[in-house]
Every structure is written in structure tokens, then in C-alpha cells.
Amino acid sequence: MPSSWRKYPRGDRGAEPPAGRVAEGGPNPLLKVDGLTAAIHGKQVLQDITFHMDSGETLALTGESGSGKSLTALAVMGLLPGSAVASGRIGFGTTDLARLGDRDLRRIRGREIGMIFQEPMTALNPLQTIGHQIAEVFRIHGAVPPEMTGLLERVGLDVSPGRYPHELSGGQRQRVVIAMAIALKPRLLIADEPTTALDVTTQARILDLLKDLARTENMALLLITHDLAVVADMADRIAVMQHGRVVETAPTAQLLHRPQHAYTRELIAASSHRAHLPARQPGAPLLRVTDVSVIYPLPRSRPSTKPRSFTAVDNVSFTIRKGERLGLVGESGCGKSTLTRALLGLQPLASGRIEIDGKPVLADGRPSRETQRRIQVVFQDPYGSFNPRHRVARLISEPFHLLDTPPPRDAVAEALIAVGLSPEDASKHIHAFSGGQRQRLAIARALIIRPELIVFDEAVSALDVRVRAQVLDLLARLSDSHGLTWLFISHDLQVVRSVTDRVMVMRNGQIVEDAPTETLFTAPKTDYARRLLAAAPRLPDGLPDGQSG
Incomplete structure (x- = not known):
């Protein structure tokens, strides 16, 4: 018997089966889980799990x-941690895996x-x-x-x-x-x-x-x-x-x-939720990307061979206007991440120019202080982007060093309130928050010095659907209250459709299509964009309590 599979009191189920219990299935189901209950360090994590296959x-x-x-x-695999105490039956064919x-x-x-x-x-x-x-x-x-x-x-x-x-x-x-x-x-x-x-x-x-x-x-x-x-x-x-x-x-x-x-x-x-962005007329150009290329050297197979290189971003040009919400989509390896690093001043350019309000984002090969103040980023992993040893107040006030004058005393509290958290959360550590709350804190850190452009790099891809819907609604509210401009990068096309005015499609280091969001989703011009849209998973039409994507 597995070490984690010890006798565990199951209690009286009563005459009525618990919610979610299902029929027995066919006469000989391959897998039949019955009454699986487990606790880890005294905390119950599974309660009367029953299903068949x-x-x-x-x-x-x-x-x-x-x-x-x-x-x-x-x-089912017999891989519960050693601290787990479990009971129930896991029938696989004629074998009870729980007893092995x-x-x-x-x-x-x-x-x-x-x-x-x-x-x-x-x-x-x-x-x-x-x-x-x-x-x-x-x-x-x-x-x-x-x-x-x-x-x-x-x-x-x-x-x-x-x-x-x-x-x-x-x-x-x-x-x-x-x-x-x-x-x-x-x-x-x-x-x-x-x-x-x-x-x-x-x-x-x-x-x-x-x-x-x-x-x-x-x-x-x-x-x-x-x-x-x-x-x-x-x-x-x-x-x-x-x-x-x-x-x-x-x-x-x-x-x-x-x-x-x-x-x-x-x-x-x-799952089918769409945020409602406030209507906005974009203003003057804020970020201008002109003929940008990024080339990586590749290792030589032998010292005598010619140097090789890989062009990750190939002669890309576009403009983001003040107040605009721009999306960037494409397959893995298309150059999105490299382009993002270049926009943040973290990636040297082989050629071209990136300017914010006419000033280059790079100064002597490094991101200028003004670039860092005017452009902030929210990463995919909200936990990995925070130091777990520091409290929230210190974590979200990290960008203060970019300011020329001291920030208001209540800046941290205002940032927390803006993302739907409490000023009392400033005294907590990051491990005390859920994944969605951590992403709210990441957004608060990006907002706290009032940047002109925020880059969201797969900012909701790791979140559950309900938490994702809450964060998207939060962005829509902040777009209205703070007049945000953003570049939203994601492989989830339905999310991009929900929070952008315009979308660029990237392939093999090039922008192959650039169009208003609804135009791209309803009438894409390139075969590649059509293939991306066709591959995106969709819920069927006519679902209750929400619209399909």
C-alpha cells in the first residue's frame, strides 16, 4: 500500500449522494474513482471524488x-506527497490502485x-x-x-x-x-x-x-x-x-x-467574457518604431566556417498613439518577445530607431532613465517578478527611483485602491495573495509612477478564467480612469480582441498585418491571420449566462 494511502475517516455520506456524483458508467469501466478523499498536513484537499472513464x-x-x-x-498515478492521508478506491480494470x-x-x-x-x-x-x-x-x-x-x-x-x-x-x-x-x-x-x-x-x-x-x-x-x-x-x-x-x-x-x-x-x-473598453480617439504619436531589426549571432559548427546569424526582428515599423490600446499576436518564435525587449531598451538593435515622443529609448546602448519612467511592463508570472522577502509597500514602490521629485505619501495606498485592493495590503508579503491578486499588484507597480505606456506581456495567460475576466475588467476601468496607452501581447486571441483597438500580427520577425481589432477578426487579409483565427479554441454559440467568443 502506498505510504500516503492511509486510513482516513470518510464520515457519513447520508442517503443523498453528494453533488457531482455520477452514474457507474458501463459494466466494466477502465477507471473508476469512488469516494477519493485526501488531506495534506491536516488540510482536506480532496473530498469524495467520484467519476468513471x-x-x-x-x-x-x-x-x-x-x-x-x-x-x-x-x-490516480499514486504520486500524492508523502504527507498526504487518503482513502477511497481507484479501480483500474480489476485492480484497486489505492491498495498497491x-x-x-x-x-x-x-x-x-x-x-x-x-x-x-x-x-x-x-x-x-x-x-x-x-x-x-x-x-x-x-x-x-x-x-x-x-x-x-x-x-x-x-x-x-x-x-x-x-x-x-x-x-x-x-x-x-x-x-x-x-x-x-x-x-x-x-x-x-x-x-x-x-x-x-x-x-x-x-x-x-x-x-x-x-x-x-x-x-x-x-x-x-x-x-x-x-x-x-x-x-x-x-x-x-x-x-x-x-x-x-x-x-x-x-x-x-x-x-x-x-x-x-x-x-x-x-470563459466567454469580454471587457467593455471605453471609446477613445487616439491622440498624437507616442512611440514610433522605424525600420527596426534585431539579429542574433549563431555559434559556428567549426572555427573555419563563416559566421552565421538569425534575424529575430526584420525591418519592423509601427506607431502607437497616445491613448491607443494595441495588440500584438503571433506564434511562438515569431519575434514578439525580442521586439518587446527592444521597446523597453533591453535589446540592442542591429538597425532602425525606437523613439518615445521623439527621444530615443536607448542612451549609450542602455535604456534611458526617461524611457524607464515613461514605459512600464507587466510580466506573465506575477510571482516570479516580485522579491518574496519584501512587503508589498516596498515592492510596488520600486519605480519611485525614476522620479525627479518625491512621490505623494499616499501613492502606494492610491495604487492599491486603483487595482481593487486595500491599503492594508501594503504590509503583507507576496505569498499571502492569490494569482489574480498578485497580477493586480504587478499592475499597481506599473501604474504607480503614471507611465505613458504599459506593455502587458502575456499578463493574463496564467490566470483562471474567472480571475482573467476580473483583471480584464480592471484594465478597462483603468483605461477610462487613467487614460492608459498599452501594448498587449498574448497568444489568446479572444483576450486580445477584448482589450485592444488595433492588432498587429507578427510572423518570422515581420508585421504581416496591422488593422483595427474588429476588422482583423471579421475580415483578415492574410492567409496567416486567417489560420491563427481558425486555430483559436472557441466555445459554441448560444451558451447561457454569457456570449460565446
Whole structure:
């Protein structure tokens, strides 16, 4: 018996089944979780989780961060932390996984049950080739590794097995992890947020791959995600989790169009939520980018070979006017991040010029003090961009050193109030806040010196749908109250549509389309923009308590 699987008091369920409990399924379900309950350090994290899966079925487990989705998957894999105390039954075929010891579970993991983790870079060993890591799955289970190229081709990868993880893109690394998970053709595949950090076209290809594998191999797929739009076309059934409980389970179409639980209705409405930006007439040019190119030198294969280079940004020109809300979209590797660093004065230019109000953003090869004062940035990871040792008051007042005169004494309190937080929060540490609250603090830090331009770099991509909707509404209010100008960079096209007046599409280092937001979304001119829009996941039309995207 796993060390974490100890006797745990389950209590009296009573005559009525708890909310979210589902029927038994077919006569012989492949996976049947019944009454799964778990606590970590005395805190209950899973409560009476019950669901089933048949062979060839795709079940989506959805809900906000902290709802228990990943812990449920780890329980099925027998990977709960050692401090966990759990009870219940996890039937896999005729075997109760909850009663197996670590040795028996190791025989099942990889062979009978495969798992794809959210972040492929942390799931892969950076010191070993991808071919070696895939072959290791076979060796652990006493099987002879096949020819690696064929297995890579099976997941749509045309790369050498001798490549290392850092030599691959995010989508390619995710395909390597999928290749490892399906190498021995498991009967159950668990995919934990497999597309969260991917652009829309790569996401669509990964989802199509998972769907095809589940169909051709008759493999059950447990898809864990907080994005209902992703699973709308993927799942046969959806189970919604909240606070460690399954509150509703139903076939996909039934759950989306006729949700029974209030929390499910809130998730659906938030998934299709659009912020209402105040109408605005852009003013004079604020930021002007003229013929900008950024070129990276590449390592030589041999000392005698000619120097090589890669053009990340290729002769880009555009203007952002005062009060304008501009979006920038494109696939991973198209040059968005490099261009962003150049705008912030953090990336040397090979050629061209970037000016704010006619003054260059770079002074002697470094961002000028005036550039830093007039342009602020909100990053994707609100936790990683703060020093956890400092209190909020110090964290959000960091930009004060850019001011020529001392700030008002109540500047911190005003910034906190502006983003919907309390002045009392200034005395807390960053770990005391949720993900959405941390992103509000990041916005407060960007606002506190009243910059003229804010760059939002994937600022809501890591947030749950309800928190994302709240942050987007916050930006709309701040746009009205502070007259903000921003550049909003995201791979989520529906979010970009919600908070921009104009959108630029980037491909291979070039701006291939630049148009008003609604014009781009309704009548794109380039084939590439049309492919991006077609790849974006969408909720079906006619959903209750909200509009579809």
C-alpha cells in the first residue's frame, strides 16, 4: 500500500449522494474513482471524488487553480506527497490502485497509465538527448526500445533523436513528452494542462494529436484544464471541480448548454467574457518604431566556417498613439518577445530607431532613465517578478527611483485602491495573495509612477478564467480612469480582441498585418491571420449566462 494511502475517516455520506456524483458508467469501466478523499498536513484537499472513464473516452477535468484537478491525477498515478492521508478506491480494470505498493505502481506507470505534465522543460532532463529519454521508458519496463525516429514521427516530430530539450521549441518539447507518455501504448493517458503555455496553432496541433491518439489506440484520455473552450471540441464528458469536490459531471454539450450548478454557470460566463473598453480617439504619436531589426549571432559548427546569424526582428515599423490600446499576436518564435525587449531598451538593435515622443529609448546602448519612467511592463508570472522577502509597500514602490521629485505619501495606498485592493495590503508579503491578486499588484507597480505606456506581456495567460475576466475588467476601468496607452501581447486571441483597438500580427520577425481589432477578426487579409483565427479554441454559440467568443 502506498505510504500516503492511509486510513482516513470518510464520515457519513447520508442517503443523498453528494453533488457531482455520477452514474457507474458501463459494466466494466477502465477507471473508476469512488469516494477519493485526501488531506495534506491536516488540510482536506480532496473530498469524495467520484467519476468513471471507459476505454476510448475523453473526460475533461476542469475548474480553477486549487480546485484539486492535478491532485486527483496524482492520486490516480499514486504520486500524492508523502504527507498526504487518503482513502477511497481507484479501480483500474480489476485492480484497486489505492491498495498497491510503490513497486507495483511503478510497473503500471508508463506501461498502463501515461501522464503528460504541464511544463515539458521541467519534465525532461536537460543533460540527455530526447531519444535517450524516450528509450528509457522502454528500458524501465524491460522492453527493447524501437527505432526512435518512427516514434517521433508518430507524434508529428521531424527532428533528430540526438537533439537536446533546449534545442526544441515549446511545442516540440511537449510532443517529446507525449511520445514518452504513449511509448508503450498505455490504456489511460492523463494530460495535465498540456497546452497552457502554447500559441494557438501549436495548441491546436497538440490537441488534434491527443484526440487522434485516443481514437486510434482506443485510449482513455483524462484531460485536465481550466479552459472550457479547449475541451468544448475535445471531451465526451466534462467534470467540474471546486474546492476539492466534483460539483457537476455531464456530457460536454449538455454541460455547456444546460449547466446545473451555479459554479459551472460562472465558469462558462467567465470563459466567454469580454471587457467593455471605453471609446477613445487616439491622440498624437507616442512611440514610433522605424525600420527596426534585431539579429542574433549563431555559434559556428567549426572555427573555419563563416559566421552565421538569425534575424529575430526584420525591418519592423509601427506607431502607437497616445491613448491607443494595441495588440500584438503571433506564434511562438515569431519575434514578439525580442521586439518587446527592444521597446523597453533591453535589446540592442542591429538597425532602425525606437523613439518615445521623439527621444530615443536607448542612451549609450542602455535604456534611458526617461524611457524607464515613461514605459512600464507587466510580466506573465506575477510571482516570479516580485522579491518574496519584501512587503508589498516596498515592492510596488520600486519605480519611485525614476522620479525627479518625491512621490505623494499616499501613492502606494492610491495604487492599491486603483487595482481593487486595500491599503492594508501594503504590509503583507507576496505569498499571502492569490494569482489574480498578485497580477493586480504587478499592475499597481506599473501604474504607480503614471507611465505613458504599459506593455502587458502575456499578463493574463496564467490566470483562471474567472480571475482573467476580473483583471480584464480592471484594465478597462483603468483605461477610462487613467487614460492608459498599452501594448498587449498574448497568444489568446479572444483576450486580445477584448482589450485592444488595433492588432498587429507578427510572423518570422515581420508585421504581416496591422488593422483595427474588429476588422482583423471579421475580415483578415492574410492567409496567416486567417489560420491563427481558425486555430483559436472557441466555445459554441448560444451558451447561457454569457456570449460565446
